[in-house]
Amino acid sequence: ARSQNTLGKGLLNLLSRDRLDEDTWEEIEELLLTADVGVQPTQELVEALRTRVKVLGTRSPDELRGLLREELVALIDPTLDRTLNTAKHADEDPARPAVLLVVGVNGVGKTTTSGKLARVLVADGRKVVLGAADTFRAAAADQLQTWGERVGARTVRGPEGGDPASVAFDAVKEGIAEGADTVLVDTAGRLHTKTGLMDELGKVKRVVEKHGPVDEVLLVLDATTGQNGLVQAKVFAEVVDITGIVLTKLDGTAKGGIVISVQRQLGVPVKLIGLGEGADDLAPFEPEAFVDALLD
Amino acid sequence: MFDTLSDRLAATFKNLRGKGRLSEADIDATTREIRIALLEADVALPAVRAFISRVKERALGAEVSAALNPAQQVIKIVNEELISILGGETRRLRFAKNGPTVIMLAGLQGAGKTTLAGKLAKWLKDQKHTPLLVACDLQRPNAVTQLGVMAERAGVAIFAPEPGNGVGDPVKVAKDSIEFAKSKLYDVVIVDTAGRLGIDAEMMQQAADIRAAVEPDEVLFVVDAMIGQDAVTTAQAFLEGVDFTGVVLSKLDGDARGGAALSVAHVTGRQIMFASNGEKLDDFDAFHPDRMASRILGMGDVLSLIEQA
Ligand SMILES: Nc1nc2c(ncn2[C@@H]2O[C@H](COP(=O)(O)OP(=O)(O)OP(=O)(O)O)[C@@H](O)[C@H]2O)c(=O)[nH]1
Ligand SMILES: Nc1nc2c(ncn2[C@@H]2O[C@H](COP(=O)(O)OP(=O)(O)OP(=O)(O)O)[C@@H](O)[C@H]2O)c(=O)[nH]1
Ligand SMILES: [Mg+2]
Ligand SMILES: [Mg+2]
Numbered sequence: 001a002r003s004q005n006t007l008g009k010g011l012l013n014l015l016s017r018d019r020l021d022e023d024t025w026e027e028i029e030e031l032l033l034t035a036d037v038g039v040q041p042t043q044e045l046v047e048a049l050r051t052r053v054k055v056l057g058t059r060s061p062d063e064l065r066g067l068l069r070e071e072l073v074a075l076i077d078p079t080l081d082r083t084l085n086t087a088k089h090a091d092e093d094p095a096r097p098a099v100l101l102v103v104g105v106n107g108v109g110k111t112t113t114s115g116k117l118a119r120v121l122v123a124d125g126r127k128v129v130l131g132a133a134d135t136f137r138a139a140a141a142d143q144l145q146t147w148g149e150r151v152g153a154r155t156v157r158g159p160e161g162g163d164p165a166s167v168a169f170d171a172v173k174e175g176i177a178e179g180a181d182t183v184l185v186d187t188a189g190r191l192h193t194k195t196g197l198m199d200e201l202g203k204v205k206r207v208v209e210k211h212g213p214v215d216e217v218l219l220v221l222d223a224t225t226g227q228n229g230l231v232q233a234k235v236f237a238e239v240v241d242i243t244g245i246v247l248t249k250l251d252g253t254a255k256g257g258i259v260i261s262v263q264r265q266l267g268v269p270v271k272l273i274g275l276g277e278g279a280d281d282l283a284p285f286e287p288e289a290f291v292d293a294l295l296d
Numbered sequence: 297m298f299d300t301l302s303d304r305l306a307a308t309f310k311n312l313r314g315k316g317r318l319s320e321a322d323i324d325a326t327t328r329e330i331r332i333a334l335l336e337a338d339v340a341l342p343a344v345r346a347f348i349s350r351v352k353e354r355a356l357g358a359e360v361s362a363a364l365n366p367a368q369q370v371i372k373i374v375n376e377e378l379i380s381i382l383g384g385e386t387r388r389l390r391f392a393k394n395g396p397t398v399i400m401l402a403g404l405q406g407a408g409k410t411t412l413a414g415k416l417a418k419w420l421k422d423q424k425h426t427p428l429l430v431a432c433d434l435q436r437p438n439a440v441t442q443l444g445v446m447a448e449r450a451g452v453a454i455f456a457p458e459p460g461n462g463v464g465d466p467v468k469v470a471k472d473s474i475e476f477a478k479s480k481l482y483d484v485v486i487v488d489t490a491g492r493l494g495i496d497a498e499m500m501q502q503a504a505d506i507r508a509a510v511e512p513d514e515v516l517f518v519v520d521a522m523i524g525q526d527a528v529t530t531a532q533a534f535l536e537g538v539d540f541t542g543v544v545l546s547k548l549d550g551d552a553r554g555g556a557a558l559s560v561a562h563v564t565g566r567q568i569m570f571a572s573n574g575e576k577l578d579d580f581d582a583f584h585p586d587r588m589a590s591r592i593l594g595m596g597d598v599l600s601l602i603e604q605a
Contacts, residue, residue: 226523
């Protein structure tokens with residue numbers, strides 16, 4: 001009877017290990033790949049997991065998923081400071097509003113994010129000025145202004161096709177004059193490969209800094225973006241030194257896994273997420289909730 | 297990352313050099329690298345799988361050619377399969393026999409629909425058509441104004457009876473635009489619609505209703521070349537929702553490898569018709585499957601590798 005028992009146990013072990021080895025590992029790899037985590041980070045994660053599984057003697061797919069969740073949360077690092085600097089510099093004379101610059105490639109949700117963020121701040125009793133430094137795209141300033149009217153923030157705009165840096169400069173200047181708490185500068189979408197447009201963005205920042213340092217440079221990334229997101233983030237970081245990431249369109253089916261690499265390689269935290277087209281569809285980034293949605 | 301990738305592929309191909317016949321192991325080693333290359337180019341996993349199995353099948357069954365060595369043969373197969381999935385020869389726009397030709401645009405938020413509307417209008421106008429732009433995005437703030445600017449820049453007419461920003465019924469605007477176009481003798485109607493998510497049932501129904509109202513000759517699905525794995529889910533949702541007839545790949549002026557092209561073609565079988573490659577009205581071109589194949593693999597010109605092999 002004893003030998004039968006041992007045999008039974010061995011078989012059981014073998015069966016459960018088989019399941020972990022074959023299907024479950026493949027499933028995990030697929031899950032990460034289809035979430036846009038990327039080939040290399042996926043391979044690294046799977047390797048790290050294999051080691052831990054060996055050490056811990058993990059058997060069940062459920063436990064393995066638990067470990068994966070742990071690894072992902074650790075990668076995204078819940079301890080990172082994700083606060084957004086939006087408070088007025090009251091100690092300066094004259095008091096100077098916090099200045100936020102919103103940047104990113106075309107169509108990712110910069111203008112919408114600016115509107116939503118203004119909404120949050122206004123609801124918190126702050127005075128917000130919007131700067132329409134997208135003087136290029138058709139009706140971009142109108143779009144921002146509509147958002148401003150919707151949420152109760154004034155929009156400073158310049159002539160269509162005018163110099164975006166001077167609009168941004170003026171927005172901050174008027175923000176100071178009006179005693180605003182925060183100035184949000186919305187910039188034109190630009191692909192990171194267009195050096196002329198990237199130089200222009202650098203200039204926008206430098207010109208705004210004549211009033212004092214910029215408090216936040218937010219890079220907006222669309223959750224549907226694949227591996228190109230990393231290149232985008234690197235180039236924008238080089239040009240304007242981004243301080244935070246906004247991950248938009250997480251209300252769709254895309255998981256936004258590219259931000260894992262972005263955060264890790266640039267050390268810049270995701271601070272906010274976009275969850276829709278409405279004024280209230282902006283939320284703080286929560287690593288655990290993000291990972292849960294990714295594994296879902 | 298991309299350079300080492302093509303290096304890796306080239307290295308694999310080099311290992312195959314000089315062999316008289318492809319072994320299964322050779323093919324496995326090669327397709328493993330190709331799989332990684334495709335994933336890094338954002339080709340969606342289901343499309344990668346299908347592609348790899350087709351390549352394997354053909355490579356195994358391939359006659360040993362006198363002109364090409366085995367490595368060259370694999371590359372040739374990969375390239376041919378890519379081009380064939382991406383659509384072979386480019387298809388032209390279908391025009392209506394009677395009455396105005398109707399082209400409807402659909403896609404995710406920010407994909408490039410409104411910009412494309414302007415580009416198409418200009419392109420058609422240059423071919424002596426008289427296009428009419430129709431503003432059916434009554435949702436996104438100032439989408440109507442944006443289309444108005446596009447119309448002005450393209451020098452074409454616009455039908456925009458509703459102000460938008462949440463006011464007006466897009467299905468009714470779509471329907472009325474056809475009567476308007478007929479009465480004013482516009483021969484092509486281009487319907488710009490709001491961006492929507494594949495899982496937004498209500499908005500997908502609205503898109504289906506617009507489609508039913510205008511009975512388009514072409515429904516073009518506009519997809520951002522930077523999109524990742526979600527391309528498959530989204531393309532499937534739009535295929536079910538509006539049964540698009542063609543695809544436009546936008547923002548190809550960036551450095552995204554554009555694997556979405558393969559994903560979308562794979563799941564829908566619809567042909568990619570145009571490439572949108574810039575923010576200006578003339579940044580617009582027919583889609584070239586051969587160029588896209590090279591771009592996805594990131595090897596400049598895949599065929600030049602055959603010569604090196
Ligand atoms: N579903 C969803 N749509 C969003 C979200 N954020 C923005 N959008 C939509 O995405 C589209 C583009 O948003 P914009 O704010 O105009 O993007 P942008 O980055 O300012 O675009 P450009 O200035 O043209 O580069 C619009 O249709 C928005 O309504 C989000 O979190 N979820
Ligand atoms: N670089 C580049 N930018 C493009 C291209 N096509 C569109 N854009 C830009 O992408 C952004 C979004 O384009 P839209 O035409 O407004 O996109 P849409 O699909 O109409 O967006 P929604 O109506 O909000 O869903 C704008 O900044 C455009 O200028 C392209 O081919 N290349
Ligand atoms: Mg904008
Ligand atoms: Mg639009």
